[in-house]
Amino acid sequence: MYCYHHPDRQAVGQCIECSQAVCPECKVIFDGKIYCNSCIQKKVAGTVGPASVSGQTGNTSGLGSGAAVPAGLGEFNWGGLLLTWIWGIGNNVWWSFLVFVPYLGWMVMPWVLAFKGTEWAWQSRRWESVEHFKKVQHTWSVWGWALSITLAVLLLLLMIGGALLLVWGISQTDSRWY
Ligand SMILES: [Zn+2]
Numbered sequence: 001m002y003c004y005h006h007p008d009r010q011a012v013g014q015c016i017e018c019s020q021a022v023c024p025e026c027k028v029i030f031d032g033k034i035y036c037n038s039c040i041q042k043k044v045a046g047t048v049g050p051a052s053v054s055g056q057t058g059n060t061s062g063l064g065s066g067a068a069v070p071a072g073l074g075e076f077n078w079g080g081l082l083l084t085w086i087w088g089i090g091n092n093v094w095w096s097f098l099v100f101v102p103y104l105g106w107m108v109m110p111w112v113l114a115f116k117g118t119e120w121a122w123q124s125r126r127w128e129s130v131e132h133f134k135k136v137q138h139t140w141s142v143w144g145w146a147l148s149i150t151l152a153v154l155l156l157l158l159m160i161g162g163a164l165l166l167v168w169g170i171s172q173t174d175s176r177w178y
């Protein structure tokens, strides 16, 4: 028997709701029973709160704030630190908008996202797999760095330009005076 979503993978069980065959990645154990990704989503959305979501294994992404976070997702989230709310939109992490709170939000929120972002992104959005999640988060960090470096270079050029203009201005006044 092969997985319903991954015809090349051997199935390890069957969803008790829709009887689809599931591979280790598609399998979610909930209350000791096997579910597929879509049925657990419906179940969690419809009947149970995040608090009762415990003892789950497999792909638990998108199951809400109580969902188990697999090991090895990568801890520090550069995308969250550098792109804050933009990263938040892409990852369904609405806490990231606290970055707009003056002073405290500006200073604290990027760091909260850097350390908690990975967990929140995993819990609040559905990801195909741990690998998919890591790949997307890596892309975010690349963009975060690219944007930060571009901005830093622009700022530097602006400062050099400003300094040059100032020097030029002073030399102009000087020549008039002498
Ligand atoms: Zn199912």
Ligand SMILES: [Zn+2]
Residues within 6 Å of the ligand: 003, 004, 005, 006, 009, 022, 023, 024, 025, 026
């Ligand atoms: Zn599968």
